[in-house]
Amino acid sequence: MGQVHAPQPTGPNTPKVHVSGDGDQEKTLVVIFLRGGADGLTLVPPVADDGYHRARPLLGIDTNEGHRLDDLFALHPHLGALRPLFDEGRFGVIHAAGSDDHTRSHFSAQDLMEHGGEGVGGGWLGRYLRYGAGQDAGGGVQASALSAVALGKTLPESLRSAPSAVVMEDFDSLALGQDSYATALLLHEIELLYGLETGELGHASRSAVSALRRIEDLRGRPYVPSGGAEYPKGEFGRGLREIARMIKARVGLEAATLDLNGWDSHLTQSALLAPLLRNLGDGLAAFADDLGPQLATTQVVVMTEFGRRVHENASFGTDHGRGSVMLTLGGACDALPSLGGHVTADWPGLDGSVLEGPGDLPVVHDYRDVLTPILHWHSGSTDDAPLPRVFPDHDPQPVWRRRHSPS
């Protein structure tokens, strides 16, 4: 049974070290949620598994069609932009991944995955930001003002209980005021008054002033992505672009969340998923190009609440299932080499005997087993210990050391 753990008795307050406002050392975690239950067997089809083609006579990706990743898996053709990143070892796939949720309900499954466990308050990302990766970290973490940003209109449940969480649609909404000139003057006045403060408040004001200055600097100028990156049109591409902008502006961004909706492909799946796949692949590739060297301190995780039934249905679609894929892109792959350039999977195969319930790919890799080492990387450790405050009652299996064993 989940417990709500009280913080350790407050001794000397030991806030997590932040370089807010001067975030050169900061690492950023970007969590992308594919809402609706994305079909892992379409994103990264096991093209060398005969069972796959038997189950998906109409919707399956042909063996030669995709971008082959290894002797079993291929990338969907529309995700081709990610292929070079895979070869460079910066993009990776964890297959047959998911959560314990057996309800196959969007609401329950998203709820469980974003809260990071049952019977626990807050979201996993929010708790991580509040308590850090340390097992003994007390409460009272001091977050920078822009440490966690949710791109969009609402706060995802995963960010509940973050020490600070900002919901915003674009970079400009971070600015202090509307008129740049007046804002600069006001900021100067604020700086003068806080300059007379000798205590912690004065100290805190300095990082706030410099973060706002950098935002003010960048605002107004049209943003030109680096490396010739071209983001796909639409909300998702724009969201990625704004995240890249904040990372480059070094505003102390520790975590950002972004959704890509519409994966509930009960009917005419191929047509429905095509634009989403392009959006996802082209968006992530543009993000990597744009960040350039800063991709080394950024890690993207793509997750979804569940995968889909192995057998296609009569409406050219698929129904709610269990295991899907998680995708990783970024700097954690340097520290955790098997995260990039590999499809990690204890592949169970798609025989009827291994399928779960009504015929679903079982969940072999718990999503928390993927997130745990990434959070350790983010907090600057190479540990792979459990994170009891982030994922209570979960003893992680080291998924990142396991490879698929081809049948």
Added chain:
Amino acid sequence: MSPRRHLPTRRDLSRRGFLGTSALLALGACTGCGDGTDLIPAWGFDFGGWDTGRDPEVAGPFDVPAAQKIDLVRHVAGRVSFGLRPDDYGRIRGLGATQEDAARAFLEEQLAPESIEDESARLIVRRLETLDEPVGMLFEFQPDLLLRELSRGALLRAVYSRRQLFEVMVSFWTDHFNIDVSKGDCRWLKTADDRDVVRAHALGSFPELLRASATSPAMLWYLDGRTNRRRTPDERPNENYARELLELHTLGVDGGYTQQDVMEVARCLTGWTVRSEEKFFKGRVEFRPDEHDNGAKTVLGHRIPSGLGRRDLDRVLDLVALHPSTARFLATKLCRRFIATPPPTNAVDVVAQAFLDSRGDIRSTLRALFQTPEFFDEHSRYRGNRLKRPFHFVVSALRTTGAQTRADDRLLDYLLSMGQAPFQHPTPDGYPEEETPWLGTLVWRWKFAVALAENRIPDVSLRIESLLREFGDLEDLARHVLGRQPTAAERSGILRSASRGPQALALLVASPAFQRF
């Protein structure tokens, strides 16, 4: 109500010369694009049928603090409220012939909230219909709606209620008996806990408050009490609530209990649960004798005989509610909230004793706190040195400026950005009172100050012209916001900003002094 009392020194013109008419004119000229005051449509804000029960015009003239440092009336009023409205200082100062008399009269008034007329606040909150729903009916609503109405209710009451000390204590107990709505059925049940536990007893008796909390369905969910059972000798009780009861609700972590005590208390509370499955009676709290460990227990050295069944709960609460460690723990927290962090030990001693002497009467305990020299703080060691938490900051900015609000989503978003969304603290210790966790919120406090002054927050309406007109000039407005004369640096900053529209007000609300109380 006592007649308005004009302080003779306040209209001493030589003292007011800095920010006089010219600054005011400059400000007026810049807010619109022509001749100032008439350009903004009169009260151009649609409350959508919300009767706020208040004259939307801020109607002066107002008395403002005159001294160089925060005076006693302002200090006391600031400590027991979420900030002073434009007319508060004059009214409170008028309650007594001297500053001390006035401050004491105000405290007595606030200690008797039932005698404070508060119809307008009641009418404003009445629109939030889920707040009055009985426990069982709450499950008929979407959790999002419940949380939103609960949060709006908290904000609106803090902004509009005249029973300010009561609302401050509601906020205090909400943290003390923290429940995070995102856990399990708390998303439905916290509404009842807020009403039937926290608000029902906020200025009442601590033992009764504790008992209400112990049997609150939301608390039984939040700290797993509902799963604390022992049907067979092998079954291990769930200790979660028992531990927090001792550590956070009563004795405090250094209160002298042992792990053995935690386990024994957990045994005493086995069998208390809340119905969560059936459609009918969902959310009902009940005691199941077959899930209760009916053996003898020893708690804090006291033997609880076997066979007491549900009365074990009474025994445990009797042992802890008025325990000397509980008195000390609560006194420390109260002194931290009302006096200083860290709290002065002399005051803690007095308050702890008053708690015991009054058998946990919250009013008597507070009255004793208000009578300590540390609270009045004649030598200004503590005045204006407590950092407002984000909720306090936002509410005090609205109160100070006389802004009208419906406390809709945008306002809640600001609290989220500052990390103090109501009812969403994940761990049972509640939002911290200490400064450090809140120091990262300055960017959002400043952004809020600017947006408020520029009247850009949806569902918030601020009329800077009438504010200035009624205060007479910027100097008086500054004294009202800061609670004292502006310092030389503040004064020149305000003067320089006065020519740029609402920036002078933005600077005041963003200033270090306004972050404190």
